[in-house]
Amino acid sequence: MTIHETIVIRTLVRWLALLVFKCAGWTSEGRKPDLPRYVIIAAPHTSNWDFIFTLCLAFIYRLNAVIMMKDAWFRWPLGPLFRWLGALPIDRSGANQVVAQSIAKFHQRDRLVLVVPPSGTRKRVLHWKTGFYHIANGAGVPIVLGFLDYRRKVGGFGPVVQPRGDLDADMAVIRAFYRDISGKYPLKESQQCIAPSVSPPAAG
Template identity: 30%
Template sequence: MTKISRYILVNLLGWKIKSEFPNIKKSIIIFAPHTSYWDGFYGKIYLMQLGINYKFLSKKEFFKFPLNYFFKIYGSIPVSKTKEYIDYVAELINISNELHIVLSPEGQLAKTIRWKKGYYYMAVRATVPIVVGYIDYKKKEIGIKKVIYNPTDISIVRKEIAQLYADVTAKYPENFSPELKV
C-alpha cells in the first residue's frame, strides 16, 4: 500500500514529498495548515505511503451514524475536550509498540489566532517527540519540517512551531494563522 499511496500522491496528484519520516516509533504529529477537508485527504495518502502506525484525532461530533464507520476506517479516534483525554492519548501511546497520533492543533477549519495546546501536553505526558508535518499548496509539497525531541517549555515550542510554518501556504491562506499568539 505504501508504494501505491506514494504513486498516487506524487505521480497522479503532482505533490512533492519533502524529507523522510524520522526513525522513531512513537510521536505526536501535528499537521498544518488545516483550512480545508482536502488537507485530510492529502495527509492520509502521505501517511499511508510512510508505512507507519498512526491514528488521527477527529472531532467526536463526526462519529455519528453513518459517518462513524467512515472515520473508523479512516483511522480516526474521537476527540473529547477534557484533560482526561490527554491522559487517554498518552496511555494509548505508552501501551503501543509503535503509534503516532496525528492532529491539527488549529482545532478547526476556520481561522484561529491561537492553537489548541493539547498536542504539547500529550507529547509531554507520553514522553514522545512532536513531529511537525506540513502541507503547502503554493509549493505543492507535503512533508516534515522538524522533530522537536524534547518539548520542555511550551512557550519555546510554540514560537518555534510558528517560525516553521511562517513560509507555508494553506489551501485557504486567509484562514491560516501559525501559532503567533502564545
C-alpha cells in the same frame, strides 16, 4: 481491524495514494522519522482536503498513524470508514480528558504515531490549541512537524522537536518552521501562537 493491518489492501491503497498525489500535482518531502512513538502536527488545517492529503501521505510513507478528528464526522455512514482508516473521534469539549487519555495510550503502547491538527478545526481561530504539546510532553515523546504546503504543493515531514517543558521556547522553534508554509485557504490559517485553553493533566 484497521486498514493498516490488512496488508494487501494497504498496498493497493498506497498505490492509489501515489496516483492521487501525482494527478493533483503534489510531491512528498522529508523522511519518516525512525522513531517508535511520537506526536505529529498536521498543519496548517484550513480545508477538508487536508484530511485526504494527510491520509495519502500516511499511506505513501507506510505510516501506521492514528489521526485525531472531530467526533461529528463519525456519524453513520462515515464513522466505520474513518475508524477503518485509523481515525480517532475527539470530543473537543473535553480537552483535558483527551490529553490524559492520549498520554495513557502512549504509556500502554510500544509503537504509536498520533496525528494532531493544532488548530483543532479547519475554521480560522486566533491561536493554536496546546493539547498536542501537553500530550507529547506528558508522554515523553517527540513532536514531529508534519506539513501540507499548498503554495508549493508539497507535503511531508519537517524537523523533530523534543519538548523540554518550556512551552514558549519550544513553540518559537515550531513557529519558525511553519512561517513560510501556506494552507489551502491562507485567510483561515490560525496564528501560530499558543492559547491557554488546555492545561497539563494532574499527576497521578
